[in-house]
Amino acid sequence: MKISPSILNVYDTNLDESLVVLEKVKADFLHVDVMDNIFVPNYTFNHEFVSFLKNKTNLILDTHLMIINPDEEYQKYIDAGTTYLTFHLEATSSPLELIKKIKNGGAKAGVSIKPNTKVETLLPLLEEVDLVLVMSVEPGFGGQVFNQNAVEKIAYLNSVRQDKQLSFLIEVDGGINLDTAKLVKNAGCDIIVVGSYLMKSSDIENTYKKLKEL
Numbered sequence: 583m584k585i586s587p588s589i590l591n592v593y594d595t596n597l598d599e600s601l602v603v604l605e606k607v608k609a610d611f612l613h614v615d616v617m618d619n620i621f622v623p624n625y626t627f628n629h630e631f632v633s634f635l636k637n638k639t640n641l642i643l644d645t646h647l648m649i650i651n652p653d654e655e656y657q658k659y660i661d662a663g664t665t666y667l668t669f670h671l672e673a674t675s676s677p678l679e680l681i682k683k684i685k686n687g688g689a690k691a692g693v694s695i696k697p698n699t700k701v702e703t704l705l706p707l708l709e710e711v712d713l714v715l716v717m718s719v720e721p722g723f724g725g726q727v728f729n730q731n732a733v734e735k736i737a738y739l740n741s742v743r744q745d746k747q748l749s750f751l752i753e754v755d756g757g758i759n760l761d762t763a764k765l766v767k768n769a770g771c772d773i774i775v776v777g778s779y780l781m782k783s784s785d786i787e788n789t790y791k792k793l794k795e796l
């Protein structure tokens with residue numbers, strides 16, 4: 583599986599050191615959590631920080647928008663240099679149009695669902711989307727406990743992908759550690775977002791390696 587380390591819990595304390603280690607281990611992606619304090623009860627950063635990161639690191643940016651108006655904001659994040667741009671299905675009334683706009687704008691398009699959103703609601707989007715992000719915690723904060731319903735959702739998406747011979751990637755976000763990573767891998771997951779388990783571990787390099795060896 584590929585790993586997308588989330589810097590949510592370290593960006594305001596030790597961003598520089600974290601980036602040095604993530605570059606050293608050649609992290610597959612860098613997961614950037616954008617929160618507006620409306621869609622979720624927490625505020626992080628905006629497109630200016632994405633742009634700042636783009637200038638600071640060569641890691642591939644995997645931006646997760648937890649904002650109420652992705653239809654209006656998406657282009658700023660593409661211009662800031664993100665490779666993947668994921669919005670929440672719950673935040674827009676025209677997801678298919680937004681996927682097309684993001685792709686036309688020059689990024690890979692991702693769509694995410696919260697734990698209480700039914701996975702079947704993604705069906706009309708799967709032929710068009712590049713990535714599906716299954717939330718295994720309520721979006722907003724790092725360090726929460728993994729919700730097992732994500733495993734069934736991933737298995738469902740993986741079977742639809744095989745049946746219809748589609749090529750979207752399946753990513754999971756929230757509460758990932760060595761145990762939960764095994765569960766999602768067996769269900770067909772391609773990318774794990776790992777926040778606190780990795781970035782707060784005493785040996786990031788070794789923890790990354792262990793996750794990668796799964």
Ligand code: DX5
Binds near residue numbers: 777
């Ligand atoms: C939560 C964010 C996550 C968060 C994951 O809303 O989307 O990316 O950083 O953190 P952990 O791995 O600690 O659950």
Ligand code: ZN
Binds near residue numbers: 588614615646755775
């Ligand atoms: Zn995230």
